[in-house]
Amino acid sequence: MKLVAIDFETADYGADSACALGIVSIENGKVKKAGYRLIRPPRSRFVFSSIHGISWNDVKNEPTFLDVWDHYRDLWKEADYFIAHNAWFDKKVLASCCAAANRKPPARPFICTVRVARSHWNFRPANLPSVCRKLGIKLNHHNAASDASACASIIIRAIKEGFSLPAGVVGAR
Numbered sequence: 072m073k074l075v076a077i078d079f080e081t082a083d084y085g086a087d088s089a090c091a092l093g094i095v096s097i098e099n100g101k102v103k104k105a106g107y108r109l110i111r112p113p114r115s116r117f118v119f120s121s122i123h124g125i126s127w128n129d130v131k132n133e134p135t136f137l138d139v140w141d142h143y144r145d146l147w148k149e150a151d152y153f154i155a156h157n158a159w160f161d162k163k164v165l166a167s168c169c170a171a172a173n174r175k176p177p178a179r180p181f182i183c184t185v186r187v188a189r190s191h192w193n194f195r196p197a198n199l200p201s202v203c204r205k206l207g208i209k210l211n212h213h214n215a216a217s218d219a220s221a222c223a224s225i226i227i228r229a230i231k232e233g234f235s236l237p238a239g240v241v242g243a244r
Contacts, residue, residue, distance in 0.1 A: 093219030
């Protein structure tokens with residue numbers, strides 16, 4: 072089974088404004104490959120720089136979403152599930168960015184690690200920093216590479232402890 076943990080950071084309130092992608096491919100319970108890339112969003116207005124530290128100057132010469140997504144195709148193309156913390160958000164960003172690029176998003180179900188943390192460990196709160204603290208996972212929150220890596224670590228640990236898929240599924244497209 073192939074799982075792919077993803078995390079997007081966005082520039083503004085538009086779901087199509089991805090400005091960073093972290094992606095981790097998991098096969099046979101182990102991290103196989105990982106990637107991180109800044110993305111030039113469709114607008115130069117940045118609202119969330121204070122959260123993730125990314126500004127227009129950081130991304131103005133970076134590739135667009137579609138170029139970045141296609142670059143990491145080998146990591147996600149045969150995924151059985153996408154994994155994300157607050158998966159509804161990353162699912163919405165992926166769908167919106169794909170739509171803006173005239174591309175169909177991959178029809179893969181999403182597993183939400185918030186739901187995993189709540190159902191498997193009964194963690195409350197289940198935000199990413201809290202879950203990582205409780206599990207001893209290193210995290211640089213709102214860095215897409217670190218967030219995706221943390222999600223990968225969460226799902227790997229949960230599966231090793233008996234969590235079975237597809238619990239926590241958000242749904243396809």
